[in-house]
Amino acid sequence: EDQVTQSPEALRLQEGESSSLNCSYTVSGLRGLFWYRQDPGKGPEFLFTLYSAGEEKEKERLKATLTKKESFLHITAPKPEDSATYLCAVQAGGTSYGKLTFGQGTILTVHP
Amino acid sequence: KAGVTQTPRYLIKTRGQQVTLSCSPISGHRSVSWYQQTPGQGLQFLFEYFSETQRNKGNFPGRFSGRQFSNSRSEMNVSTLELGDSALYLCASSFNYNEQFFGPGTRLTVL
Secondary structure, eight states, X not given: OOEEEEEOSEEEEETTOOEEEEEEEEOSSEEEEEEEEEOTTSOOEEEEEEOSTTOEEEETTEEEEEOSSEEEEEEOSOOGGGOXXXXXXXXXXXXXXXXXXXXXXXXXXXXX | OOOOEEEOSEEEEOTTOOEEEEEEOOTTOXXXXXEEEETTXXXXXXXXXXXXXXXXXXXXXXXXXXXXXXXXXXXEEEOSOOGGGOEEEEEEEESSSSOOXXXXXXXXXXX
C-alpha cells in the first residue's frame, strides 16, 4: 500500500526565515511526486511534479527536490503570503492512472 | 484558460438523502478524479474516469458512485447519506497525468 508521511505537522516561521518541509514516501514504482499548496476553504493549487531521484524544480521562493525515499520543499525567505497548508502526494506506476495518495500536510505560518 | 469548476459549492442534506455533485474539467482534459477531504482522514481518492470509463476506484463503500459524460464532465453521487459523509469533495482534471488541477470543491454537510 502506498504511504506518504509529511513532517512537521505545523511550522511557524518569521518572515525571511528559510526552512524545509519533508515528505517521506513508500510506493510501488513511483510515477510522480506532486506538491500542492492549499489555502483554507479552497482546492489544492498545483506547484510541482517530480519524476526521478535527483530532480529539482523551482518556483519563486519554493524549491522541490526528490530522492528515492523522500522529497523536500525548501522555502527561501518566506513571506506572510506563503502561509498555507502544503500537501505532498505520490502517483504509483502501472494502472494507478489518476490516483494520488496524499500525506496529511504541513501547515505553514509565516509571521511578519 | 478556465479552471476546473464544481457545482454546487455548498450543500446541506439530512441523513438518508442522496446527493449529486458536478465537475467540469479544464477544456481538453479527459481524466477526472474525485477526492474526499476531511480533517481526520485528509485527502482520500474516490475514483477516476477517463473517456467515460472508470479506471480506478478507492476504498469507499458502494454508496459512492460516479460517471463521466462524452464532454468529459463528471458527476459523483452519494446515496443514503451518513453523518460521516460530511466533507469537502474535490475533483481534479488532467491531460496526461503529469499535472492534476483541482477545483474549488463542494462542501457537503449532512445533518
